[in-house]
Amino acid sequence: MRILVWHVHGGWMDAFVRGPHEYLVPTTPARDAWGLGRGGRAWPDSVVEIAPADVAEAEIDVVVLQRTEERDTAQRLLGGRDVPMVFVEHNAPRVAVPDSRHPLRDHDDLVIAHVTHWNALMWDCGSTRTTVVEHGVVDPGPLYTGALDRLGVVINEPVRRNRVVGTDLLPRFAAVAPVDVWGIGTGRLSELGLGDRVVPRGDVPADPMHAALAERRAYVHPNRWTSLGLSLLEAMHMAMPVLVLAATDASRTVPDGAGAIATDVEELVRASRILLDDPDEARRRGAVAREAVLARHALGRFTADWDDLLDDAVTRGARRRAAGTLLDGSRR
Numbered sequence: 001m002r003i004l005v006w007h008v009h010g011g012w013m014d015a016f017v018r019g020p021h022e023y024l025v026p027t028t029p030a031r032d033a034w035g036l037g038r039g040g041r042a043w044p045d046s047v048v049e050i051a052p053a054d055v056a057e058a059e060i061d062v063v064v065l066q067r068t069e070e071r072d073t074a075q076r077l078l079g080g081r082d083v084p085m086v087f088v089e090h091n092a093p094r095v096a097v098p099d100s101r102h103p104l105r106d107h108d109d110l111v112i113a114h115v116t117h118w119n120a121l122m123w124d125c126g127s128t129r130t131t132v133v134e135h136g137v138v139d140p141g142p143l144y145t146g147a148l149d150r151l152g153v154v155i156n157e158p159v160r161r162n163r164v165v166g167t168d169l170l171p172r173f174a175a176v177a178p179v180d181v182w183g184i185g186t187g188r189l190s191e192l193g194l195g196d197r198v199v200p201r202g203d204v205p206a207d208p209m210h211a212a213l214a215e216r217r218a219y220v221h222p223n224r225w226t227s228l229g230l231s232l233l234e235a236m237h238m239a240m241p242v243l244v245l246a247a248t249d250a251s252r253t254v255p256d257g258a259g260a261i262a263t264d265v266e267e268l269v270r271a272s273r274i275l276l277d278d279p280d281e282a283r284r285r286g287a288v289a290r291e292a293v294l295a296r297h298a299l300g301r302f303t304a305d306w307d308d309l310l311d312d313a314v315t316r317g318a319r320r321r322a323a324g325t326l327l328d329g330s331r332r
Contacts, residue, residue, distance in 0.1 A: 001061035001310060004050075004074065004083075007036040008066040009090055011230040012115070014206075015136045016064075017047045019303040021310075024050045024058060026077075034073075052077055062313050064088060068103045071110070084317030085110040086309060092227055092248055093122050104128055109320075111313060116228050118249035133309060136302020137230055139294075140206075142239040143214035144286050149276055151177050151243075152216035154209070154231035155223075156184040159191055166222025166245060169265055170198045173220055173243075176272050180216060182209050183231075214238045217282055218259060218275045220268075221245060228253060236293035241275055241285035243268045253296055258289035 002022045007013060017023045027049035028035025037049040050058060055077040063074045065087045074085065089112050093100030098121075104112060105126030112130045114120040120132050151173055158167040158181060167189075170179050174197035181189060186200035204212070213219065219235035221244040228249050235242055241259035244250050245268070254261045260271035275282040 001314065002059055003062055003064055003310070004055065004058075004060045005064040006034070006066060006070060007039050008033075009088075010039065010041065011137070012066075012088070012090065012135070014041065014043070014138055015299055015302055016306065017043050018138065018299060019306055021046065023047045024055075024060065026050060026052050026055070028052065056081075062086065062310055062317075064310075065110075066090065071104070082317070082321055084313040086313050087112045089114045089119055089123065090227055092116075092119050092225060094225070098122050098124075100124060101126070102128070111309070113309060116249040117252065119227060131309060133302070133305045134297065135228055135230060135233060136297050136299045137233045137237060138299055139237050140210045140234060141237070142290055143210055144239040144283070145215050146217045146240070146279055146282050146286070148215045148217065149177055150216045151179045151218055151220050151272060152213045152235070152240075153179055153181045153220045153222070154183050154213070154229070154235075155181060155186070158183065158186060159188040160185065162192070164223070164225050166224055167192065167194075169222040169245075170220075171195055172265055172269055173222075173272055174198050176269060177217070177276055179220065180212075182213065210234065210238060214240060216240075217279070218243055218272060220272070221250070222265075223247065223250075233293055233297050236289040236297075239283075239286040239290040241282045242289055243272055243275075253293065255288065255292050257285060258292055259285045 004024045007025050025037055026035050027037030038047055056079040060083055063083055063085045065071055087104055087110055100123055102123045102125045105128050107128045112125055112128055114132045115135055117132050155165045171194050173179050178197045178199055180199050180201050182201045182204055184203045189200045219240045219242045221232045224247050243259050244254045244261040246261045246263045260268050262268055
């Protein structure tokens with residue numbers, strides 16, 4: 001089928017566009033948030049850039065939304081055509097938890113697809129139909145060497161998001177070993193005065209970042225309140241042992257034997273010492289991490305679940321349109 005989808009969450013899109021469909025991605029000369037297009041990513045040829053003005057005449061079977069304001073924009077670009085829509089909820093609610101009312105609650109013309117069961121549990125979506133399609137990622141392979149007595153972290157915007165992503169916890173790990181931090185905005189880490197053992201590594205393309213990250217003895221995932229991070233899943237795919245704050249849906253993915261998972265930060269710090277002192281134990285736990293993530297977050301399972309959801313959305317859309325058509329062919 002042909003899917004209209006904006007390039008918003010690049011890591012999620014990396015997996016989503018590996019399905020057997022054609023993906024029409026709005027593209028503008030400014031290459032801004034509403035027209036990033038492929039954004040230089042090495043995606044399959046089935047990802048096709050389209051000018052917003054051309055959407056009205058394009059054959060589109062379903063629209064996949066990732067921002068609430070996209071719903072109105074899509075309807076305008078489609079020129080009033082009734083095209084099924086699926087909204088991907090990437091985020092856990094941030095206010096009034098657990099009574100957070102989803103902006104698209106009580107809608108009968110779309111389905112909300114949460115990326116974790118935690119999100120589905122915490123959002124009040126009212127009568128809007130909901131489902132969960134857990135993350136999948138493109139497997140970078142078991143790259144882990146753990147050759148360096150250092151810890152690795154991937155956090156986007158660690159200064160602005162600070163406590164949400166656990167930036168403030170990094171010095172506690174840095175007391176054991178240097179912590180290398182990759183991601184957007186890591187150059188600003190010096191503003192927080194975390195010490196010279198929390199080392200910003202910048203926003204690096206995936207392949208070189210994965211290779212460098214895999215040299216670190218363990219991956220630290222200090223996120224307090226986010227959806228399940230794709231960087232955590234990638235680290236587990238690489239057979240890295242992981243040290244994970246047991247918040248939101250992390251416990252569903254990370255077994256104890258994959259490294260350590262706890263709400264007690266000192267327990268995670270103690271586990272980091274064990275892994276730094278015993279490389280063989282680190283490799284053993286990393287193997288457990290890879291086995292666990294392949295069982296739950298493999299790319300094939302992710303794309304198959306999305307195929308089922310998209311097929312259902314298109315089928316329901318056809319039934320809705322048929323129900324609105326009178327026997328003489330006129331509209332209600």
